[in-house]
Amino acid sequence: MSAGLNQAQQDAVNHLGGPCLVLAGAGSGKTRVITHKIGKLVVAGLEAKRIAAITFTNKAAAEMRERAKALIGRPAKDVLICTFHALGVRLLRQDGAVLGLKQQFSILDTDDITSILKDCGATSDSATARQWQWAISAWKSAGLNAAQALAQAGNDNERHIALLMARYEERLSAYQSVDFDDLISLPLKLLRDHADVRERWQKQMGHVLVDEYQDTNATQYELLKLLVGERARFTAVGDDDQSIYGWRGATLDNLKRLPQDFPELRVIKLEQNYRSTSAILRAANNVIGPNPKLFPKTLWSDLGEGEPVRVVDADHEDHEAERAVARIQSLRANSTHKEFKDFAILYRANHQARPFETALRRAQIPYKVSGGQSFFDRAEIKDLCAWLRLITNNDDDPAFMRAVTTPKRGIGHTTLQSLGNFATQYKLSLFESLFSHSLPSAVSTRAITGLHEFGRYLNDLEHRARHTLGTEAARTFLNDWLKDIGYEKHLYDAEDSEKLAAARWNNVLEFCDWMAGRCGGDVDEATGIAEERKSLLEVVQTIALISTLSDREQDQNVVTLSTLHASKGLEWPHVTLVGVNEGLLPFKLDDNQADASPDSIAQRLQEERRLMYVGITRAQRTLAVSWLKRRKKGRETVPGTPSRFIKEMALDAATSKEDPREKLKALRAEFAQRAQAASSAAAEKP
C-alpha cells in the first residue's frame, strides 16, 4: 500500500490511532493520502462501512471512489465517500425524526427558496428575495437561528430579514423541507442535543477523512468534531493558500483551531509537488508570496524547469478566445499530451465562457462547461423533479404547485388560490387539503373533481414507486408516468421551435435513463455480483444533492471550460487562464461593496490571490495567462489593464511572450500531419 508515496505521505497514511492534519501546498499529494489511507484502514481491519471520506464536490467523491476501488477493490463500495451535505442527508434520514422531520423530507432548491421568501416578505422582486436568501444563509452557516440572528442584528434591515427568517423557517417545517444550510445545521443540532444519537454515530465512525479542509465553515467543523468525538480518529488535509470560499462562510480559523482543540494532533507537511514543472510552480509561489503566512511552507518539484509560462495579450474577448483555441491546436500538433481532455481554459466567472464556446465550436473541438448551468436547473428537469419530490413528500407545497400545473390539467389559478387559503386556514398541506371533508365549503364541486383526480393519481404513483426496485422496473415506471401525464406533448405544445422541444425531450429521456441507472441491480462485470437494488423513492431523495450529471461525464475526451472555483483539486497537462485583468482577477475590489474598509479590501485581495494560485497550480506541463487590452464592462467596452498578478508571477519577459512565428510553425506541422493522415487513409482503401 505504500507504493507511490513519499515518507511524509506514508507517515500520514500510517497514523491511524489519533487526529492527523496534513498541511501542504498544491499538488503535493494530499488527496492521494486520503485515498491511500482508506485502503490502509481497510487492510488494518476497519470495516469499510465505518470509514467516511468527505470531499468538496460530488465529482471529487466519484473520482475518489474510483481510485479507492482500484486500490482495494470491492470493499471500496461500502466506504461512505461523499460531501458534507450528503453526509448530512444520511444523518437526517436516519435520525431526523428526533427533530420532527419525517424520513421523506424534501430538499429545496434555490428557486423554491426565492419564491418562498418572496411570499413571506410580500414582494415580487427576485433580486431582493435573493439578498434575503444570502443573508439568511450566512447566518445559518455561522450557526445562528432566527432568534439569535434577531438578537445580533445591527440595523433595521437586518432586523427585518431576521423576522423574515423566522417565518421562512416555519414554512420549511410545515413543508417538511430543508434547505442546503439545514443539511449541516440540523445534523449538528441533532448530535449536539441528543446524546444517544451522538454516541451511536461516534461508535459508527471508525475514521473520518476530510479533503479540502481549508474550505470548511464553522458549522461543518462543529459537525466533524461531534462526529469523531473524544477518540478523534480523523485525518484532515488542506492548504491555507487555497482557501477560496471565504464568501460562502469558509473560515481559515478552522485550521488554527485544530491544534488547540486537539492537542494530540499530528501535523504533517508535504513539500514536494508532483504535478507541475518548476517554471509553473515558481510563478505560483511568487503570486502567493505576498499573502500573510498562516503556515510557512516551501514547495518544490523535480519535474524539471519545463516550458516558460506564457503571457498572451488579446485585443478583446473574441480575440482572446481565438488565441486560446490556436494555442490548443498548436500544442496538439507538438506536445506529447495531445488529447482534448488534456486541456483546460479557466476563468473567474461563468459568463466569461461564451466566446470560448463559440471559438471551440468553430474549430470543431469538443468541450464541456463545468461549473456552469446545472442539468438540474433546466425547466423540464425541474418539472419532473417536482413530481418526484411530491410523491416522496406529500407535504412539499412548492412541489405540489409545480406538479399540479405542469402539464396543465384544467385546474385553474382561482381554484389553486382557494385551495391555498383553505390549507393555510386549517394548517394543512395542499395535498392533505385535497381530501378534507370541509373543502367543498371553499372550492366549487367541479373543481373538486379535478383535484381529487390529481390526488388519487399521486397516491397511485407513490404506491407504485415504492414497489419499483432496480433499473429495469424504474425505466418502465418512468415511461408509463410520462405517458400518463402527457409530458412529451406538453413540451411540443409549449415550445414554438420543434428543434428546441426535441432537445428538451432528449434531456428528459437522459434524466430518466440516469435515474433508472441509479436504482441499481446491474451486474458488476468484474465480480459478477449484482448491485443492491434501490427503490425509485430512495433514489429520488438524493437528487437534490447532485448538482450535475458530472459523474457520468468524467471520461469524455473533451476540452474543459471551468470557473477557477470549480477547478479546485483537479489537474490538466495544459492550462490557459483567461481574463487575467485588473477588475476580473482580482475581481473589482471596491466597487459597490457594502464594506469597502481598507481591511476588508486587503482581505478580499488575499482571497483573489489564493484563487490565482489555485488556477496556476492546476497546470502540469504548460501554462498560458492571457489578458484583454479592451474588455466589456456591462454594455460598454473599456480599456483593460493586465492583472497585478501577472507582474507578480515575475516571468522572464524574453521567454514568456508568445511568439506568433511559433504558432505559424505549429499550424504548418498540423496541416502536414493531417495531409499525411488523409493520404495514408486514401492508400488503405481497397
Ligand code: ATP
Ligand atoms: P491539490 O492541492 O490541488 O488538491 P493535492 O495535494 O491533493 O493537490 P494530489 O491531487 O493528491 O495533490 O496529487 C497531485 C498529483 O501528484 C497527482 O497526479 C498524484 O497522482 C501525483 N502524486 C501525488 N503523490 C505522489 C507520489 N508520492 N509519487 C508520484 N506521484 C504522486
Ligand code: MG
Ligand atoms: Mg487535492
